[in-house]
């Protein structure tokens with residue numbers, strides 16, 4: 001798992017390369033899609049699983065739109081993109097309110113269920129810079145390769161600073177495109193620069209402004225039809 005060169009296992013079969021793309025997706029927007037499309041092209045991904053979190057640890061549950069709406073919008077966006085799949089990996093389990101979901105648990109579970117896949121975790125630069133606050137982030141850094149997408153306002157060269165020095169591999173560990181760790185690789189996706197955020201989409205809707213081009217057409221139709229974010 002230390003490089004993405006070994007796609008074909010000894011048995012001769014095709015080793016799938018897949019990416020997990022977690023988020024709040026409140027709502028999913030064209031920035032998310034641009035990141036996933038760029039990652040799909042560059043890393044020849046067989047599948048990208050979009051994982052809306054029923055309960056992201058860093059967001060207050062009272063601020064969140066119902067999971068069923070967020071999941072539906074993700075599914076609608078995926079329908080227009082071959083190789084994109086909505087995932088229920090962080091869906092509410094029922095019973096009392098959903099517990100927080102942590103990426104380390106989601107990645108480990110996926111790897112247990114799909115031991116032959118080469119797994120990447122997609123994350124924006126803003127989120128990666130906060131990774132030291134995530135549950136068992138050192139374990140997460142060891143557990144899969146990363147695709148970190150550039151986001152306006154965040155410097156990719158700062159990403160190195162959040163990686164514990166003892167995790168860095170031997171020089172050259174940083175070539176501008178990736179940071180090589182002892183057990184994984186943090187790949188930098190510099191070809192996307194989308195300013196869109198879910199916050200902007202929600203704010204525009206509250207101000208009754210148009211959101212065309214900020215979200216996929218089917219997502220716009222769903223938001224307007226369900227009167228979300230008013």
Ligand code: ATP
Pocket residue numbers: 022023024025026031032035122123124125126127128149150151152193194195196197198199200
């Ligand atoms: P909000 O504005 O509500 O905080 P958001 O737009 O950041 O939301 P999330 O669902 O929280 O959307 O993001 C999921 C993942 O996608 C995160 O890793 C985030 O960094 C990344 N991401 C979101 N928008 C962009 C973008 N425009 N460019 C690159 N990465 C992005």
